Amino acid sequence: MSDRLTRRPRRSWSDVAFSVWGILVMLFLFAPILVIIVSSFNVGRLLVSWDHFGFDSFLALLAKPAIRDAVWISVQTGFIAALVATVLGTLAGIAMSRNPGKWVWWFLGLLLLVSVTPEIVDAVALLPWMVFLGQDLGMSLFNDGIVRLVIGHSLFSVAVVSYLVRARLVGQEANLEEASADLYATPPRTFAKVTLPLAMPAVLAGFLLSFTLSLDNTVIAAFVSVSGSTPWPVYVLSALRSGLRPEIAAVSTVMLVLTLIALGLVAYVLRRAGDSAADIARTMGGG
């Protein structure tokens, strides 16, 4: 009994230590984000030095064509890249889960290679490749800014969507599809009415994650983008050299809200599909 009494406070002491450490790390994780959000209400010439409070920086999104265009390019690219990655990844994920065999290991190996290759290597590889396709082979499609960005941004996302869709379908038996085939549904009909709805939560989550990934992609975008279609992160990167103004923070805050909405939707979709916090963490921690 006395042993218990003495042990209790000690245990709670270590619990407190864990909580304090956890909260400190959370603050550390949010510190620069809070700084950016606060800075977006700064009215002044430079991001670093605080002048006074105001909403002027947000108006730059409407007033400055360069910023407006960059954001618009990013949103367009994000949408198309997410669409491409979702279609390719969903088909590949379904094929892997429903037609297992030796080829799946080769394909997973390729996806692993895509996801572990440092982004800078993808970037420097795509630059000469696009020049080769566009200029040496004369396929003018590959000189288009948005096409280049979509290709660069979709690579990692294809891998992410494939993982997600495969993981969702592997956990479910193919009984329903077999039943559908027994009931004389044609393969395309089975695909549309049974397989696709089963995979839907993963498909939606994959789409939104791809959109966010594309919106944030800086390294590949910096290499493949052509002048005239500069996406937002590349605009920020070039502003870094010429001096950061508060409007960078303001637009970043708007983009952050956009990202949060996308993430909130992912979590909502996965929750409704019955995932636990750990499942969601696994899904969104990059497969």
Place this chain on the structure above:
Amino acid sequence: MRRRSPGFLLALPAWAWLLVFFIAPVGMVVWFSFGYKPSIFATQATDRLSFDRYAEVLDPTFFATFLNTLWVGVAGTVLCFLIGLPVAYWMAVKAPPSRRGLLVALVMVPFWTNFLVRTIGWQVILSPDGWLSSALQVIGFEPLAILNTRGAVLLGVVYNYLPLMILPLFVAFDRVNGPLREASKDLGAGKWATFFRVTLPLAQPGVIAGVLLVFIPLMGDYITATVLGGAKGNMVGQLVASQFQTAQNWALGSAMAVVLIFVILLSAAIGAGIVWLVTLPFRARNRLVIGPPAPVPSAPAPGSGPAATSASIREEVGA
């Protein structure tokens, strides 16, 4: 059976896409790395192949950058592990289950916020004219002089990749949580013994995933070093980028990219070897304790929980 062959074809578009836009370009870079830069106006030529560019990469100035990158990579990964481990443990084991979703969300938000913008946030915080520096000066310290040093890069990469360590560790601890740890305590193991002989070995896949997820992108980092490092905190990512963007020497840049990939693979292999050697005595002791794979009583968690747990025990025994 009828559906089998068309089903396989569904993966073809993705195969083709990745072959054309991933394998082919990377292959082209490998090919370029054996070439040379023929003149000021040309970026590369491959009519004469040699290993000369690789010799050039090992030149002392470039080699110093590789060493610097490796130092930041190893130190950053170790720091992420030491900082992230208690946080993941706290989230999965200590924090009340009802708050787990919120905590995961809190780690996720910084992770999914624009990498460049987060790093700029640190630039603002660490700036010698910023509010933190002024506050420190009021208390009587020197103005902050960390920006544009290797220290700032280390802080930046630890910050940027920390969520990639916390999330897989959280998932791993979340799986181990429950009956196995209780059993260990019931059998008389203390808190530390339970952690080091049950929880941590079973969380091993998560630890490996976390370390690789942090180390690989960290070694190729380009943005953190560009924003926070200045001239002193140079990393290989910037070196490669500058060969392609400013120096226009694609042959040398390609060789650097290839060497970077080899350095990453080699250090991951060496790291695995060291860990294997260090944990050898522990595993020898644990092998008797855990025994052959038996149906493991697990928490009624849905999905892959029980299967994964017994799989990792099997790995442990096999190792």
